[in-house]
Amino acid sequence: xxxxxxxxxxxxxxxxxxxxxxxxxxxxxxxxxxxxxxxxxxxxxxxxxxxxxxxxxxxxxxxxxxxxxxxxxxxxxxxxxxxxxxxxxxxxxxxxxxxxxxxxxxxxxxxxxxxxxxxxxxxxxxxxxxxxxxxxxxxxxxxxxxxxxxxxxxxxxxxxxxxxxxxxxxxxxxxxxxxxxxxxxxxxxxxxxxxxxxxxxxxxxxxxxxxxxxxxxxxxxxxxxxxxxxxxxxxxxxxxxxxxxxxxxxxxx
Amino acid sequence: xxxxxxxxxxxxxxxxxxxxxxxxxxxxxxxxxxxxxxxxxxxxxxxxxxxxxxxxxxxxxxxxxxxxxxxxxxxxxxxxxxxxxxxxxxxxxxxxxxxxxxxxxxxxxxxxxxxxxxxxxxxxxxxxxxxxxxxxxxxxxxxxxxxxxxxxxxxxxxxxxxxxxxxxxxxxxxxxxxxxxxxxxxxxxxxxxxxxxxxxxxxxxxxxxxxxxxxxxxxxxxxxxxxxxxxxxxxxxxxxxxxxxxxxxxxxxxxxxxxxxxxxxxxxxxxxxxxxxxxxxxxxxxxxxxxxxxxxxxxxxxxxxxxxxxxxxx
Ligand SMILES: Nc1ncnc2c1ncn2[C@@H]1O[C@H](COP(=O)(O)OP(=O)(O)OP(=O)(O)O)[C@@H](O)[C@H]1O
Ligand SMILES: [Mg+2]
Numbered sequence: 001x002x003x004x005x006x007x008x009x010x011x012x013x014x015x016x017x018x019x020x021x022x023x024x025x026x027x028x029x030x031x032x033x034x035x036x037x038x039x040x041x042x043x044x045x046x047x048x049x050x051x052x053x054x055x056x057x058x059x060x061x062x063x064x065x066x067x068x069x070x071x072x073x074x075x076x077x078x079x080x081x082x083x084x085x086x087x088x089x090x091x092x093x094x095x096x097x098x099x100x101x102x103x104x105x106x107x108x109x110x111x112x113x114x115x116x117x118x119x120x121x122x123x124x125x126x127x128x129x130x131x132x133x134x135x136x137x138x139x140x141x142x143x144x145x146x147x148x149x150x151x152x153x154x155x156x157x158x159x160x161x162x163x164x165x166x167x168x169x170x171x172x173x174x175x176x177x178x179x180x181x182x183x184x185x186x187x188x189x190x191x192x193x194x195x196x197x198x199x200x201x202x203x204x205x206x207x208x209x210x211x212x213x214x215x216x217x218x219x220x221x222x223x224x225x226x227x228x229x230x231x232x233x234x235x236x237x238x239x240x241x242x243x244x245x246x247x248x249x250x251x252x253x
Numbered sequence: 254x255x256x257x258x259x260x261x262x263x264x265x266x267x268x269x270x271x272x273x274x275x276x277x278x279x280x281x282x283x284x285x286x287x288x289x290x291x292x293x294x295x296x297x298x299x300x301x302x303x304x305x306x307x308x309x310x311x312x313x314x315x316x317x318x319x320x321x322x323x324x325x326x327x328x329x330x331x332x333x334x335x336x337x338x339x340x341x342x343x344x345x346x347x348x349x350x351x352x353x354x355x356x357x358x359x360x361x362x363x364x365x366x367x368x369x370x371x372x373x374x375x376x377x378x379x380x381x382x383x384x385x386x387x388x389x390x391x392x393x394x395x396x397x398x399x400x401x402x403x404x405x406x407x408x409x410x411x412x413x414x415x416x417x418x419x420x421x422x423x424x425x426x427x428x429x430x431x432x433x434x435x436x437x438x439x440x441x442x443x444x445x446x447x448x449x450x451x452x453x454x455x456x457x458x459x460x461x462x463x464x465x466x467x468x469x470x471x472x473x474x475x476x477x478x479x480x481x482x483x484x485x486x487x488x489x490x491x492x493x494x495x496x497x498x499x500x501x502x503x504x505x506x507x508x509x510x511x512x513x514x515x516x517x518x519x520x521x522x523x524x525x526x527x528x529x530x531x532x533x534x535x536x537x538x539x540x541x542x543x544x545x546x547x548x549x550x551x552x553x554x555x556x557x558x559x560x561x562x563x564x565x566x567x
Contacts, residue, residue, distance in 0.1 A: 002331070002364040004361050004362075004364045004365070004366065005361060005362050005363070005364050007361060008358050008360075008361025008362045009362065011358075011361075012350075012354075012358050015350075015354065016349075019349060083347075086345055086346075086347065086348075087341070087343055087345030088345050088346065088347055090311055090339070090341050090345060091339075091359060091362065091404065092362065093309075093310055093311045094309040094310050094311055094334060094337070094339050095334060095362045095363050095364075096330065096331040096332075096333075096334040096335040096363060096364055097362065097364075098331075
């Protein structure tokens with residue numbers, strides 16, 4: 001195991017984040033604050049509590065998930081796509097590192113970034129609402145596993161992508177709608193029966209629900225199912241990546 | 254290459270067919286000796302970069318095997334790759350990184366513990382020390398090329414691949430780079446370089462391999478290659494023009510050539526032949542009463558040899 005190589009990639013990627021601190025951290029924090037002001041303070045004050053939780057507080061886990069998912073995917077996708085695009089990937093490919101080590105470096109850095117971001121958003125949230133966390137362990141569990149899983153997904157997208165626009169497409173056209181329709185801003189019990197059933201096919205529902213449960217002990221689906229779901233997603237992503245490295249797909253010619 | 258030379262890299266029947274069906278390498282066999290500088294010459298698209306990329310692990314070979322220091326490049330890739338430093342043909346750098354951090358990154362990537370003293374030495378050797386805190390995008394093309402060399406040397410490799418290190422580099426810097434290569438050779442580093450500049454191969458290589466259309470046409474000691482394939486020619490400027498080659502020189506037909514105006518006789522001969530025939534030729538000329546005003550010899554350069562080889566194959 002070439003631990004130094006993992007660390008080298010990880011540090012290099014983290015340094016890139018500090019350099020681009022503006023787009024990496026500031027803009028998601030800003031947009032999240034806007035959500036709080038518009039949905040939490042302005043509209044939320046007109047809304048009734050959901051299962052005994054004020055709408056502003058109810059929003060927090062969903063907003064954190066929204067940022068965590070989109071940022072994990074785009075950070076990791078960009079992180080591996082960029083050296084492919086500039087050609088600097090040659091060095092990583094010629095180094096005595098295994099595919100797994102490359103993955104650890106890139107995905108580790110991407111996940112770290114989105115975790116830092118999640119923490120900042122949570123901290124920002126405390127400025128607007130009263131936050132309580134019923135199950136800190138499970139909160140962290142969901143936070144970390146979601147960051148890792150979706151960074152893996154981003155890594156896959158980054159390897160698959162042929163152009164910068166493709167990097168944007170998945171977060172924009174897939175992740176964001178899934179998050180919006182996955183009960184981030186409402187409880188699915190508010191939906192008509194038909195749409196409740198449809199929502200059950202949205203993977204993000206399980207993440208948001210489990211994450212919200214770790215805060216307020218309210219959930220749309222059982223927390224056990226949420227835990228199971230995130231583990232399934234993680235396994236799926238790992239399998240795809242294992243296949244990618246096994247076949248050398250799109251990294252080596 | 255003598256038998257006691259240690260073979261460091263050995264490629265056996267290496268082929269590469271790209272996804273689009275193009276066969277870039279058609280069974281390459283190549284042994285590289287420990288400590289030597291070998292230059293790979295070949296026209297554009299010959300397969301030089303492909304061969305290097307396979308040995309370094311960037312491209313997977315379609316068939317064949319390569320060993321480096323006795324280790325297979327696929328099964329024992331950690332061992333083989335940690336011995337190798339690669340300077341790619343393209344100037345691929347992270348524009349926003351500083352010189353220092355990108356070179357330090359390379360060392361870490363190859364699993365070596367941090368060693369600022371070594372990085373400092375490498376940067377100084379390549380005259381990059383005063384640029385160490387600059388972002389790469391602030392450097393000139395030649396400096397970027399040197400950053401790539403610094404990155405390749407950061408982990409103290411035993412083998413260095415230089416894929417056209419002096420493409421787009423001015424004469425001054427080219428000489429500097431040759432000096433760096435010379436220094437590395439003195440340190441015992443084995444160097445494989447590709448180049449289009451034949452005088453470069455002539456200047457620094459011990460051996461020369463010529464690749465064309467995915468095949469190695471020849472690999473030889475530089476000197477041997479030049480004498481073996483090298484034709485020398487003797488140019489005789491005549492005092493008075495001739496209308497035709499004198500009859501008593503009929504034995505030289507084919508090798509002897511009279512210029513159109515009849516004032517220059519050119520005699521081509523093989524330096525490795527037992528007799529060059531020069532004495533006989535001169536005696537014959539004296540006999541025929543042809544007076545020679547001046548004479549000079551010309552050895553075909555590597556360039557001529559190279560052009561001949563590649564043309565022959567086409
Ligand atoms: N990724 C690729 N996909 C398809 N064909 C490729 C690929 N890379 C190289 N080739 C082809 O393989 C052949 C050999 O290319 P290579 O880059 O090895 O040549 P080279 O000898 O390094 O040439 P040059 O002197 O121009 O650098 C070329 O015909 C090239 O078009
Ligand atoms: Mg090339």
